[in-house]
Amino acid sequence: MTDRVIDVKDAAVLDSIIQPPSPLPVSLAGPLSAPRLTHLQRLEAESIHILREVVAETQNPVMLYSIGKDSAVMLHLAMKAFYPAKPPFPLLHVDTTWKFREMIAFRDQRAVDLGLDLLVYTNPEGLARGIGPFTHGSAIHTQVMKTEALKQALDRYGFDAAFGGARRDEEKSRAKERIFSFRNEQHRWDPKNQRPELWQLYNARKNKGESIRVFPLSNWTELDIWEYIYLENIPIVPLYFAAERPVVERDGALIMVDDDRLPMKPGETPQMRRVRFRTLGCYPLTGAIDSDADSLPAIIREMLLARTSERQGRVIDRDGGASMEQKKQEGYF
Amino acid sequence: MAPDTPLPETPEPGVSEIERYLAAQQSKSLLRFITCGSVDDGKSTLIGRLLYDSKMLFEDQLATLEADSRKVGTQGGDLDFALLVDGLSAEREQGITIDVAYRFFNTDRRKFIVADTPGHEQYTRNMVTGASTADLAIILIDARKGVLPQTRRHSFLVSLLGIRKIVLAVNKMDLMGYDQAVFDRVVAEYRAFARQLDLTDIQAIPLSALKGDNVTTLTDAMPWYQGPTLIGHLETVEVADLRASQPFRLPVQWVNRPNLDFRGYAGTIAAGTVRPGDRIRVLPSGQESRVARIVTHDGDLPLAVAGQSVTLTLTDEIDISRGDILSTLDEAAEAADQMEATLVWMSEAPLLPGRPYILKLGTKSVPATVATLKHKINVNTLEQLATKTLGLNEVGLATLSLDQAIAFDVYRNNRDTGGFILIDRLTNETVAAGLIRSAIVRTVPWQVLDVDRRARSQMKGQRPRVLWFTGLSGAGKSTIANLVEKKLHAHGRHTMLLDGDNVRHGLNRDLGFTDADRVENIRRVAEVSKLMVDAGLIVLVSFISPYRAERRMARELLGPGEFLEVFVDTPLAVAEGRDVKGLYAKARAGKIPNFTGIDSPYEPPESPDVRIDTQAMTAEQAANHIFTLLSRFDEDADLVDGAAI
Ligand SMILES: Nc1nc2c(ncn2[C@@H]2O[C@H](COP(=O)(O)OP(=O)(O)OP(=O)(O)O)[C@@H](O)[C@H]2O)c(=O)[nH]1
Numbered sequence: 001m002t003d004r005v006i007d008v009k010d011a012a013v014l015d016s017i018i019q020p021p022s023p024l025p026v027s028l029a030g031p032l033s034a035p036r037l038t039h040l041q042r043l044e045a046e047s048i049h050i051l052r053e054v055v056a057e058t059q060n061p062v063m064l065y066s067i068g069k070d071s072a073v074m075l076h077l078a079m080k081a082f083y084p085a086k087p088p089f090p091l092l093h094v095d096t097t098w099k100f101r102e103m104i105a106f107r108d109q110r111a112v113d114l115g116l117d118l119l120v121y122t123n124p125e126g127l128a129r130g131i132g133p134f135t136h137g138s139a140i141h142t143q144v145m146k147t148e149a150l151k152q153a154l155d156r157y158g159f160d161a162a163f164g165g166a167r168r169d170e171e172k173s174r175a176k177e178r179i180f181s182f183r184n185e186q187h188r189w190d191p192k193n194q195r196p197e198l199w200q201l202y203n204a205r206k207n208k209g210e211s212i213r214v215f216p217l218s219n220w221t222e223l224d225i226w227e228y229i230y231l232e233n234i235p236i237v238p239l240y241f242a243a244e245r246p247v248v249e250r251d252g253a254l255i256m257v258d259d260d261r262l263p264m265k266p267g268e269t270p271q272m273r274r275v276r277f278r279t280l281g282c283y284p285l286t287g288a289i290d291s292d293a294d295s296l297p298a299i300i301r302e303m304l305l306a307r308t309s310e311r312q313g314r315v316i317d318r319d320g321g322a323s324m325e326q327k328k329q330e331g332y333f
Numbered sequence: 334m335a336p337d338t339p340l341p342e343t344p345e346p347g348v349s350e351i352e353r354y355l356a357a358q359q360s361k362s363l364l365r366f367i368t369c370g371s372v373d374d375g376k377s378t379l380i381g382r383l384l385y386d387s388k389m390l391f392e393d394q395l396a397t398l399e400a401d402s403r404k405v406g407t408q409g410g411d412l413d414f415a416l417l418v419d420g421l422s423a424e425r426e427q428g429i430t431i432d433v434a435y436r437f438f439n440t441d442r443r444k445f446i447v448a449d450t451p452g453h454e455q456y457t458r459n460m461v462t463g464a465s466t467a468d469l470a471i472i473l474i475d476a477r478k479g480v481l482p483q484t485r486r487h488s489f490l491v492s493l494l495g496i497r498k499i500v501l502a503v504n505k506m507d508l509m510g511y512d513q514a515v516f517d518r519v520v521a522e523y524r525a526f527a528r529q530l531d532l533t534d535i536q537a538i539p540l541s542a543l544k545g546d547n548v549t550t551l552t553d554a555m556p557w558y559q560g561p562t563l564i565g566h567l568e569t570v571e572v573a574d575l576r577a578s579q580p581f582r583l584p585v586q587w588v589n590r591p592n593l594d595f596r597g598y599a600g601t602i603a604a605g606t607v608r609p610g611d612r613i614r615v616l617p618s619g620q621e622s623r624v625a626r627i628v629t630h631d632g633d634l635p636l637a638v639a640g641q642s643v644t645l646t647l648t649d650e651i652d653i654s655r656g657d658i659l660s661t662l663d664e665a666a667e668a669a670d671q672m673e674a675t676l677v678w679m680s681e682a683p684l685l686p687g688r689p690y691i692l693k694l695g696t697k698s699v700p701a702t703v704a705t706l707k708h709k710i711n712v713n714t715l716e717q718l719a720t721k722t723l724g725l726n727e728v729g730l731a732t733l734s735l736d737q738a739i740a741f742d743v744y745r746n747n748r749d750t751g752g753f754i755l756i757d758r759l760t761n762e763t764v765a766a767g768l769i770r771s772a773i774v775r776t777v778p779w780q781v782l783d784v785d786r787r788a789r790s791q792m793k794g795q796r797p798r799v800l801w802f803t804g805l806s807g808a809g810k811s812t813i814a815n816l817v818e819k820k821l822h823a824h825g826r827h828t829m830l831l832d833g834d835n836v837r838h839g840l841n842r843d844l845g846f847t848d849a850d851r852v853e854n855i856r857r858v859a860e861v862s863k864l865m866v867d868a869g870l871i872v873l874v875s876f877i878s879p880y881r882a883e884r885r886m887a888r889e890l891l892g893p894g895e896f897l898e899v900f901v902d903t904p905l906a907v908a909e910g911r912d913v914k915g916l917y918a919k920a921r922a923g924k925i926p927n928f929t930g931i932d933s934p935y936e937p938p939e940s941p942d943v944r945i946d947t948q949a950m951t952a953e954q955a956a957n958h959i960f961t962l963l964s965r966f967d968e969d970a971d972l973v974d975g976a977a978i
């Protein structure tokens with residue numbers, strides 16, 4: 001679930017709410033000798049603590065970098081956690097070959113700018129068999145090019161801990177997941193048998209063949225992410241900002257024509273629309289929304305008015321109630 | 334971010350509305366709370382209701398809730414709010430909560446993180462997980478049922494974990510005609526119990542989670558109730574975070590050495606504040622130094638406070654590693670290798686006193702054993718009962734003894750430096766939560782003996798060690814051990830043989846064959862062997878010793894290379910076929926309970942130093958084999974440290 005801060009019918013009501021009549025009760029730089037930490041400062045400190053704990057307690061960690069806004073925040077936190085050192089682990093991107101081109105360009109630029117190791121992995125069998133969302137359907141595509149590929153990559157490099165940018169507010173089974181989440185040899189999650197996780201104490205000891213998924217952003221909400229990106233000035237993929245883009249409308253979703261692999265249906269022609277994305281993934285599986293929000297304040301404003309959750313734009317979440325839990329049990333991140 | 338991130342103190346002209354909105358968001362305080370109580374009292378329903386009524390749900394989520402309610406709901410197709418929170422398929426099928434769900438919402442005044450915990454006793458450890466980070470607990474009671482054993486158990490745990498603010502939510506008032514007498518009776522009953530737990534800050538509210546009465550709006554159905562709504566109370570209740578005003582503590586998490594010129598100590602400040610120039614003490618070593626810089630990615634800070642994750646550099650080059658605690662000079666943390674602590678047992682496998690577990694406190698992990706169990710607590714009556722072990726969900730008071738001194742505080746003062754977990758060394762399971770009550774200062778320091786082990790073994794001209802024979806009853810351990818001892822003796826070695834049967838007649842006469850007694854049996858034998866090794870002897874131990882954990886404990890008691898595990902590998906069928914002492918027959922007939930291999934497990938060594946396959950060689954051959962290996966081990970060791978044998 002994503003925070004809806006205010007129940008509003010339209011932007012006018014929002015505007016009246018966000019213009020408080022009296023001076024703001026900002027107490028950050030107040031006279032107190034020991035300043036109270038803000039909500040985001042607390043979240044930031046918790047995430048940094050988690051990142052450091054994994055580095056101290058595991059042999060070969062990796063950060064799964066999916067290029068989206070949550071990954072952007074997680075990477076930013078990693079830069080902070082180990083400063084002045086660089087994060088002592090590589091980034092891993094599982095490339096399905098169907099990501100937006102702007103994502104790939106952004107990914108490569110970030111790695112260069114920050115001077116980090118970036119590993120890009122694609123499932124070779126999937127590639128050889130030509131697996132794609134149109135020829136094989138979204139379920140098989142996701143299974144082979146994402147879930148299987150991730151398992152292969154983790155096994156191949158022998159990573160024993162992988163950071164992921166998932167948040168508990170995203171989905172009802174995520175809300176149940178520990179920060180340190182264990183996977184057996186087959187990378188399966190056992191939701192009914194999670195380790196107790198007390199205070200800030202994480203038990204990172206694993207049995208033979210087990211690996212750990214660690215979610216440093218567990219307690220962040222979508223709104224927190226945007227506020228933080230704004231306050232910290234974190235670079236994000238331009239696709240999050242509204243612009244004129246070629247799209248086709250399918251089953252109620254706006255699919256961007258990112259390259260010539262998108263097969264046109266009879267009578268279908270791409271039209272230019274002013275759209276942006278709330279989440280990013282494989283372009284044929286990610287719906288855009290009509291929007292004019294071309295700056296961070298505008299995005300945040302739009303979010304506060306949103307009537308649907310960010311997951312709605314994801315085509316893979318729609319099949320059935322326990323679907324995400326099931327995917328996770330099968331090794332989906 | 335630094336705490337002085339520049340946000341506008343007063344709105345300047347031109348500052349956009351969103352910026353001001355964000356500033357307002359940032360200044361909101363955060364409340365972390367849990368819902369707890371007995372099964373089916375309506376905890377999940379209440380959280381779902383809170384999310385719904387505070388307009389936290391999106392249209393697609395509402396549509397899903399409606400569909401789910403028709404499919405698997407408990408309300409005959411009406412909205413079943415619990416389904417918003419019970420997100421696992423097993424929970425939805427059974428209509429219960431199994432694990433904690435963390436949900437997030439906010440109102441105009443506050444941000445909230447709520448953990449919805451399961452009521453079932455079986456899942457108590459998940460409730461403890463949720464409670465460990467909470468500032469406030471909503472304890473639900475079904476108005477029809479009153480205070481139940483689980484209500485008491487959860488209240489006890491809440492009090493133990495140091496949560497002082499309680500909301501007593503008397504739920505399902507709709508089913509009791511919204512009757513004030515019912516409410517008053519439940520509240521009186523609860524207060525009487527809670528007083529014994531030192532829970533006094535209690536706000537009682539009559540509710541219907543299902544109908545929404547008194548959740549976000551006051552209901553007309555209970556005009557006799559004058560207090561706040563639930564949300565009204567949660568928005569305004571004061572929860573003071575006292576950590577910033579306590580003496581400074583920083584558990585060192587990671588030593589940051591990007592190059593030779595920089596050595597920083599990274600960690601999250603657990604208490605107090607720190608400034609460059611502050612004098613600090615490192616524990617447990619006791620060394621002193623001064624803070625040079627507070628380094629962050631956003632620049633050096635003039636001040637850092639409890640809750641912040643920072644990196645400190647010091648003015649002196651001293652030896653500090655992960656697990657040490659940096660603290661103020663005068664009010665430093667405790668340092669000891671023994672402590673008294675309350676344990677909440679969270680594993681199906683019971684606590685075994687004497688078995689080494691890993692204790693993790695702050696950033697430090699160290700082997701620890703439970704030395705004594707003082708008592709366990711009946712959570713219903715709060716009575717203290719004598720006990721030898723703790724089972725799943727039991728709570729007891731114990732003394733622990735650690736392999737080395739560590740730094741800590743008592744839990745009452747700080748949950749981050751006073752709370753720990755115990756981890757099983759074989760399964761890696763988190764088996765207990767611990768709350769330190771006090772340090773135990775060792776009054777008798779270890780005697781420094783001038784005539785030491787080295788002196789004694791030199792006089793005997795041999796390398797002392799333990800040959801530990803393990804295997805099933807009737808495997809041939811004693812026969813082979815006897816032969817090896819004879820050979821050693823013939824070569825002028827000083828030896829001693831400890832045999833299971835002999836020792837059980839004397840030293841261990843008081844022990845039986847329960848799991849706990851088996852562990853104690855081996856612990857004593859291991860300690861005796863160690864003393865004999867100190868005396869310079871070659872000790873042959875012939876014990877079934879069925880558990881890996883205890884054999885490992887014995888190994889770790891001794892120095893490297895001093896413990897040789899000899900696995901006398903005879904399959905059960907063969908040992909039973911031989912049945913030299915007729916014990917298997919008796920065990921099969923049910924006359925000997927807990928017999929290894931029959932109704933008590935044997936865990937074979939994974940990588941023994943020597944493995945004897947008794948089907949492939951005679952006892953004499955086995956003894957020769959061991960004797961030869963032993964000489965070779967000694968030669969290797971001599972090459973390493975040059976010691977004369
Ligand atoms: N009439 C009535 N029924 C309620 C009320 N609150 C909850 N219930 C019902 O009580 C049943 C149990 O509710 P849950 O919310 O699942 O209870 P719980 O405390 O979360 O249960 P566990 O988490 O499994 O311990 C459901 O059928 C609810 O609809 C209430 O105020 N009035």
Ligand SMILES: [Mg+2]
Binds near residue numbers: 378415
């Ligand atoms: Mg529940």
